[in-house]
Amino acid sequence: MTDMPIDPSVIESDNAERSTGFEADFAALGEQLERCGVAIDTIVKAVRDFTVAVPSWGVGTGGTRFARFPGPGEPRGIMEKLDDCAVIHQLGRSTPSVSLHIPWDRTDPAALKDKAQSLKLSFDAMNSNTFQDHPDDPKQPLSYKFGSLSHADEAVRRQAVEHNLDVIEFGQAIGSTAITVWIGDGSNFPGQVDLLRSFERYLESAKAIYGALPEDWRIFTEHKMYEPAFYSTIVQDWGTNLLIAQELGPKAYCLVDLGHHAPNVNIEQIVSRLIFARKLGGFHFNDSKYGDDDLDTGSIDPFRLFLVFNELIEAGEALERLDPAHMIDQSHNVTDPIESLIRSADEIRRAYAQALLVDRVALREYQDANDPMMASECLKQAFRTDVTSILAKARIMDGGAIDPIAAYRASGYRKKVAIERPEVKGGGGGIV
Numbered sequence: 001m002t003d004m005p006i007d008p009s010v011i012e013s014d015n016a017e018r019s020t021g022f023e024a025d026f027a028a029l030g031e032q033l034e035r036c037g038v039a040i041d042t043i044v045k046a047v048r049d050f051t052v053a054v055p056s057w058g059v060g061t062g063g064t065r066f067a068r069f070p071g072p073g074e075p076r077g078i079m080e081k082l083d084d085c086a087v088i089h090q091l092g093r094s095t096p097s098v099s100l101h102i103p104w105d106r107t108d109p110a111a112l113k114d115k116a117q118s119l120k121l122s123f124d125a126m127n128s129n130t131f132q133d134h135p136d137d138p139k140q141p142l143s144y145k146f147g148s149l150s151h152a153d154e155a156v157r158r159q160a161v162e163h164n165l166d167v168i169e170f171g172q173a174i175g176s177t178a179i180t181v182w183i184g185d186g187s188n189f190p191g192q193v194d195l196l197r198s199f200e201r202y203l204e205s206a207k208a209i210y211g212a213l214p215e216d217w218r219i220f221t222e223h224k225m226y227e228p229a230f231y232s233t234i235v236q237d238w239g240t241n242l243l244i245a246q247e248l249g250p251k252a253y254c255l256v257d258l259g260h261h262a263p264n265v266n267i268e269q270i271v272s273r274l275i276f277a278r279k280l281g282g283f284h285f286n287d288s289k290y291g292d293d294d295l296d297t298g299s300i301d302p303f304r305l306f307l308v309f310n311e312l313i314e315a316g317e318a319l320e321r322l323d324p325a326h327m328i329d330q331s332h333n334v335t336d337p338i339e340s341l342i343r344s345a346d347e348i349r350r351a352y353a354q355a356l357l358v359d360r361v362a363l364r365e366y367q368d369a370n371d372p373m374m375a376s377e378c379l380k381q382a383f384r385t386d387v388t389s390i391l392a393k394a395r396i397m398d399g400g401a402i403d404p405i406a407a408y409r410a411s412g413y414r415k416k417v418a419i420e421r422p423e424v425k426g427g428g429g430g431i432v
């Protein structure tokens with residue numbers, strides 16, 4: 001007996017309809033890759049092994065500063081969020097773990113663990129939250145309006161540190177081994193805070209959290225250029241973030257959120273530098289046109305995503321030692337969040353598969369021969385390869401759907417939960 005939310009017969013019949021076309025595409029791609037000396041099965045195997053965590057906050061509809069437009073059947077709490085995460089994994093087979101956000105997802109950890117087990121899910125990095133106030137939490141009576149870990153008032157800093165320690169304790173109870181700390185601290189006006197002293201205060205607080213990390217845990221810090229502070233942000237770029245990770249010690253790593261950069265910043269180069277410094281902790285995947293738009297991964301600039309993965313593959317063994325965490329961090333404002341997360345996980349695997357196809361021996365030769373045209377073409381050739389049937393093959397082999405969004409729509413899941421879950425007003429949008 002299974003608690004899986006989608007009836008397997010729905011996946012089977014949808015796959016049956018598509019199997020002839022899929023088999024033809026896969027065979028053709030196999031022949032195409034063979035001519036380049038690539039065995040398609042090795043790429044399929046690598047793709048099957050590549051997983052990414054979904055954010056619990058991503059299965060609810062997000063919002064902007066203007067409004068939030070909730071969709072039907074929104075999950076009303078963490079247990080229903082896990083049901084939705086299980087749908088995404090059952091169909092896509094690439095998202096076996098969930099990243100939780102405390103206090104939004106706080107509940108009895110034993111019940112949470114049981115629920116996850118019944119859905120064949122596990123828990124990825126924990127996320128603390130000191131970027132908003134928690135009036136219902138007796139342990140957090142003080143306001144974070146003017147910051148948390150870098151706040152001028154020592155009592156607020158202590159409260160924020162304690163919250164992070166609580167999150168670690170909660171995470172230990174459900175089998176997590178990492179905490180991601182992103183804070184909104186900063187200033188809106190020149191002169192509002194002392195740039196040096198506030199950073200020193202931040203470091204002191206971060207060291208207190210680091211000191212309480214369990215033996216097998218890692219701490220990820222995430223930089224962000226602006227918002228909610230619009231003049232200065234305490235961890236504003238990867239340079240500051242690297243400083244922090246180096247100050248804290250060997251269990252501290254830098255997280256790269258793809259949306260947290262100025263437009264046109266060379267993110268893949270930042271990734272390369274962090275690999276060099278042995279401080280790349282992982283990613284928050286999303287896409288961005290202007291700022292921290294939190295759009296679906298690969299929906300705006302799939303080439304940039306590919307170039308990030310190209311750096312990861314290029315790093316080889318150095319990357320294996322770092323074992324970076326892969327997490328999605330998005331806000332779904334106008335789509336069904338389940339569909340957006342299915343598509344995003346697929347786009348991440350697509351970029352990974354394409355990066356695996358780069359002829360690295362040839363690329364190095366072109367680079368060393370100062371042949372920019374052929375070096376560029378070498379990357380573009382891999383990027384232009386349509387690996388859709390490889391992604392489908394990986395899903396089929398693990399019991400997923402050839403076309404997971406089509407199977408999801410055929411399942412009627414959203415209609416069903418819309419009846420079971422009456423609309424609730426309000427609720428956290430959750431853009432981190």
Ligand SMILES: [Mn+2]
Pocket residue numbers: 182222257284329432
């Ligand atoms: Mn993020």
